[in-house]
Amino acid sequence: MTPVMSRAVILCTMARLSFVSCTSSNSEEPASLSTALETDDQCALQMRGNATAQAGKEGEAANQTWSRWRRRQPKWDGGKWLRQARKAWQDMEARQANMEANMEAYWSENSCFAAPRSYGLAFKAQGSSFFDDFTFMTVDETHGANRYLTKEEALKTGVVETSEEHGTILRVGDVEPSTAPNGTFKRQSVNLHSNHAWKPSEGMLVVMKYNHVPYGAGVWPAFW
Incomplete structure (x- = not known):
């Protein structure tokens, strides 16, 4: 039986986030991105x-x-x-x-949530290379009122920004017309999946530091 993998997911919908650092711990287990995405929630279920x-x-x-x-x-x-x-x-x-x-x-x-025996740094994302550890997903599996941008689009439109001086920023994107049957307009956003995966039975810990996190109805970041 192929072990189910867990990976960190950042979903930004109408949110502005500043990431100074993002560190995750425990042993890394190589797995294809498509396989991990398909099986992320199956173990817990x-x-x-x-x-x-x-x-x-x-x-x-x-x-x-x-x-x-x-x-x-x-x-x-x-x-x-x-x-x-x-x-x-x-x-x-x-x-x-x-x-x-x-x-x-x-x-x-x-289980998916067993206590790990020990912790060790798997990867650390910060500064201008922050997005090197994440994949920008463009498939909208929830069919919501947003369009997930590619990395190139997100950087060009200013939805995301990263530098050594200011850290990493995720902003509210513009609203654009859409031909999707579930909405005539979509807001530009990003859906980030970590390029690292872990064995759930060994446990994992993700630590993040923020300078600013938005709040209010409909203004939120989500993490899985």
Whole structure:
């Protein structure tokens, strides 16, 4: 089975960002960009699905045990019934705790978000070479009110800028006419994917420093 890879994604929609540095840690795993993009979210979805399915099975088993116990009860004896009911409830809680412990061990071994053993610098992006570590994606998978620019377009139009003096800046782009069926106008924007990928089971940490981050309805940067 090919391991699922994680990569850092910066999506800038109507946002102006200043990046001084962007550092990511843990071991780097080479993978083709197309493969990583296709599988970015599949690991998390699969693990969440497995956990939900397991919890459902455990809950159904506990419910069936409780139902069988109730059917076997003799005529009403309040004190005895309460003691047995309390015991049955405690047993069910014990099974739940055991299931959670098992799932925690399962996630630690297989999940997308396991704690790493140690950290080491994978890459550092800053200054005039900041964008060398990212790919400008132009495909709009969300079909929103924006058009993702190529690196050349973004630099030419001023949507992005980078220098040793001012660091890296992502700006609000202009609005342009569009023939897309979901909107007659699109705002120029950028969608950046890191050229580095990591094994989710080993964990990853991304650290960024900002001089300015916009806020307000519809004005936001997004990170995955």
